[in-house]
Amino acid sequence: MTRRPFVVIALLAVLAGGASACSSGSGGPGASPSASFDSERALSIGRRFAQCARDHGYPAFPDPVVQDGNLAWPGEVPDLKDQIRTIMEQQPECKAIMDESMSLGDPHRDTTPSxxxxxxxxxxxxxxxxxxxxxxxxxxxxxxxxxxxxxxxxxxxxxxxxxxxxxxxxxxxxxxxxx
Structure with missing residues (x-):
């Protein structure tokens, strides 16, 4: 199975869609999850979002996993970021679920930038x-x-x-x- 790079759920909320907005990295080598990131809660939010997506016309939307401290969607889903963005734009109830992720923080983000x-x-x-x-x-x-x-x-x-x-x-x- 091929693994694709995945999006941290907190970044999906950036500008109400998060993708990864301006992200091109994953926190860099040696990054470690911060104490404020709650992976169990992130997984719960991600599963609820996936179910919401399936309930609203995306029957193959996968359940997430926590991988390397990030919330990730496994498998080969074409245009996953676009699907997430579309779902959040068209389904306020799904967006509301994803918006909960904003309080989770970024597991690879230092608390104080240089x-x-x-x-x-x-x-x-x-x-x-x-x-x-x-x-x-x-x-x-x-x-x-x-x-x-x-x-x-x-x-x-x-x-x-x-x-x-x-x-x-x-x-x-x-x-x-x-x-």
């Missing part, structure tokens, strides 16, 4: 604004972007947001999180 990473995060935020995402905030001292409860969170991964993310991801190539 000064260099903070500089990169600020450059990423400025780039997002330069790309037309008005009001995209600078990161908080913990490295998270305060988007919860904002119109940007509600907008989710619209085409304009995805285009901006694509244009800015070269500035910060690690996972991002929202608060």
């Amino acid at each position: 000064a260099q990473d903070m500089e990169k995060l600020r450059a990423f935020a400025k780039c997002m604004r330069d790309q037309g995402i008005e009001g995209f905030p600078d990161p908080k001292p913990d490295g998270t972007f305060p988007l919860v409860g904002t119109p940007l969170e509600q907008e989710g991964k619209s085409e304009r947001v995805l285009t901006a993310i694509d244009a800015c991801k070269h500035l910060y190539d690690k996972k991002i999180a929202i608060s």
Whole structure:
């Protein structure tokens, strides 16, 4: 069985869809799960999301597993990230389940970003604004972007947001999180 790279559930909630938003890495070599990540709760949320997806027209949507400290969906599911995004956009009850994951944290995220990473995060935020995402905030001292409860969170991964993310991801190539 071939294993695909999987998405951390907290990142799926980034901009209401998480995929991995701006993520291209998995926390890097030697990353270890943080004490604040609750893998049992993540697995429970992931299973509820999978059932919601199956109940709403995705009968083959797989149940998740915890793999290397990440919530992952095993198997070869074509366009899994797109399916998750579509489900969250079209099914508010499924999105509400996934939104619970925001409190879990990222199992590979250091609690305090380095000064260099903070500089990169600020450059990423400025780039997002330069790309037309008005009001995209600078990161908080913990490295998270305060988007919860904002119109940007509600907008989710619209085409304009995805285009901006694509244009800015070269500035910060690690996972991002929202608060």
